[in-house]
Amino acid sequence: MEQITIKDIAKALQLSVSTVSRALKGSYKISESTQRLVRDYAEKHNYKPNLNAQGLKNKKSRCIGVALCSIPNSFFAEVISGIESVAYNKDYLVIVTQNFESCEREVRNLENLTWRSVDGLLISLSTETEDYSHFQQLHEQGLPLVFFDRVTDAVRTHQVVADNAGGAASVTRHLADNGYRRIAHITSSPHISITKERIAGYRQALEERGLPFREDYVKYCLHGGMLMEETAAALDELLQMTEPPDAIFTASDRLTMNCFTLLRQRGISIPGQMALAGFSNFNSPELLNPSLTTVKQPAFEMGKIAAELLIQLIESKREVKDFQRIVLPTELEVRASSGCF
Template sequence: MSPVTIKDIARALNLSTSTVSRALRDSSEMNPETKKMVLDYAQKVNYSPNPMAVSLRASKSKAIGLILPEIANAFFSQLINGIEDVAYAHGYHVVISQSHETYEREVNNLNYLSSRRVDGILVSLSSLTTDLHPFHALMDQGMPFVFVDRVPQQGQVHKITSDNFEASYNATKHLIELGKKRIAHLTSPRYLSITTERLAGYKKALLDYDLTFKEELVKYFHYGGAVAQENEKTIHGLLDQVQPPDALLAASERLTMASLEILHKRNMRIPEEMALVGFTNNAVAGLLNPPLTAVVQPAYQMGEQAAKLLIELIESPQKVNEFQNLILPSLLDIRSSTIGSKPFIS
């Protein structure tokens, strides 16, 4: 059975198509009785507007773009779920692209999405992104943007993040209160927002507990843990120091898993010889050997909030009078990789 069209409704009610169209748009410039007659009949015959026609009339694609470092990551997959649930509820489709931690692919994805006339774009920056001019150029042309998790540290933009400072502070504090003195911090490139914030939380915890910050215990990974050779060389070098660390705080999922793998290769007992805390949303963290103490970010909720804000910017830009910077709390899930088999009492 063919879908009911505006012409069908007009023919059945003996009205012009323009009158029916105005009624379906809820126009205030027409007879209320006629409008009610049209709307009642449209409901009766299950009329549904053609999404392509609606898009063309409103100059909207009803699609939003999403640029992420990768999909094969528990945090980003949960972020996508939150974004898609909100987008779907508002009648939008999500066009997803991956930068794979390269600036060139990120810019190519950005250009592709803008050429496809998406209505707005969500972005989590790659670990190699330092030049934000391509983003600002599109913003200057009126393209709505919301940055999520990895966000620009300079300039005014809309941001949705987790509380990286607090999460790192609490993870470091937990290790210190277990008696750890030489806590290593494994992190992404210096210029990423998450690196700056998580390093600051780590430093503050050391300061609050009168432990000296040691630069040799901080390791920056240029590719954010995406290159196995860099991971192995850097982590083995850290563990081979004359005074090695007694705990590792890995500030990303890739670095967390790389650290666990290398500790197992070296037959190190966790946590007796080396305690480990990692930032990860991986659902199997509690099933690892040993179960992993993890910083769990509110990825799904971040995705929800990012999509809600972007859709508001698209549909009601006049309602957003200032740049939004929403920060959501993370959770420290304490398991055996720091406390061993003993029950933890907070």
């Protein structure tokens, strides 16, 4: 169906093009009755603003790029919903790319996004990323960037994160208070921000409860649980120890669900032989048997706030020099998998 234009509306209603344009924008200079007349006609005739034309005029594509590890991850699926909720209302298109925890793929995706002239980028780093020069270069060229979840201080811009240390401390304290004394931690790549913060919280809680921090109880999965065999190797190392743990705290959605599956496959009773609790935004953890104790992150809110900050950067008339690090609270949801002795 052929789209009508502002000129068509102006001709039909015998108004000037500028009056119609201002009416559609809700300008105070146009009376309420005229605004209503224009809006009703536009809606009846399926008027849509020509974003391409606006983009050429303003030198904007009205597209936001998102770089993250994997959409099937339940946490990132919620983040994307939060991003979309803001972008839709602001008339921005969201283009999502997945790096599958590969730095090489992350760089390639960024090249594709910038080739398409996105107005800004929302970024959660891959577990392989240790060199941030590709982000620094884009930042120096003036492309607005906002980091969320997995962040870096190498680029001075907004960050939106969860209270990783607080969430890790709360679940570790919970396990200790339930009588567990040998609490292991299975986590992601050691250099990413969330790993460092969650280990710090885990260590703090152990010290608070008078329990030793043991390096051999911390196992790193370099691909964050994307590879089941990687999680299996970490779990088996713990189970084969002379003094194996009696509880495991896991650091991400995939690691938590992988460990749950692997313990069941190995015939290990949860929580009878091994308590399990971890970060996870998995839908309906109470439906598992046993129901799963989780640290839930405000993923939707994280995506929403990150998108709002990015659009503020994109639409700012002046250079932004003051940046925020927003830390969102986590919530410990206690269920049967971390049961008392």
